[in-house]
Amino acid sequence: MRYLKCTHCGHLNEVKTEYLTLCSECNKKLENNYTDWKEQNPDKSFEDFNALVCVEEEQLEATTTSEQKPKKNAGIKYGAIFLAALAVFFIIGHFGGNYVRNMLNPNHQTGVNKEMMKIVGEINKSCPMMVDAESRLDNVEVLSHQIIQFNYTLVNCRKESCDFEKIKIALTPEITKYVKTNPQMEAMREANVTFNYEYRDANKNQLFVISITPKIYMAH
Secondary structure, eight states: OOOEEOOOOEEEOOOSTTTTBTTTTTOOOTTHHHHHHHHHHOOOOHHHHEEEEEEEEEEEEEOOOOOSSSSGGHHHHHHHGGGGGGTTTTTHHHOOOHHHHHHHHGGOOOTHHHHHHHHHHHTTTTTTEEEEEEEEEEEEEEETEEEEEEEEEEOOOTTSSOOOOHHHHHHHHHHHHHHHGGGGGGGHTTTTEEEEEEETTTSSSSEEEEEHHHHHHTOO
């Protein structure tokens, strides 16, 4: 059995049909319902939605167990959950390493920002998108020629109640490792691109930004 968690009251709604849009507890609209998700992901099916967005009964049991542990483990829980979000809609996957490498070549600076904006525009056509039961990719931004930022929302997190500092501590080494070692990101690393990952809570309050600079990912 799979569930959708209401971002308003926290109730877990059993997903029996693709037409589930309201929380059975508070009767408010489920922000991560299938109908809205399908509009952003027209090529995906209800089965994909269940696999990517909904929470399985086994995951629910594991989460319940983890919540009984001391609060210091909260960041580890989020660290495991959000790793899947790092590769979502990454530029290399859409356009190929050679294209990005040529586009960011220092010898071809004219029009670089314009081309980068075109790439980001294509990615953002699929945003916002739920990447798992806890996180949503809202959009991607080009902050400058060599800074790209991925903006995420932790849909079940409220700044006043979630331990976001521990979440950041757990995420930072995992994101750093991903940026340093993923072969698909080689072209971006060669171009000395800085990768920013911004996280906000369900009320759009900024929680933190993790910035992986060339100095960081080139360090041994």
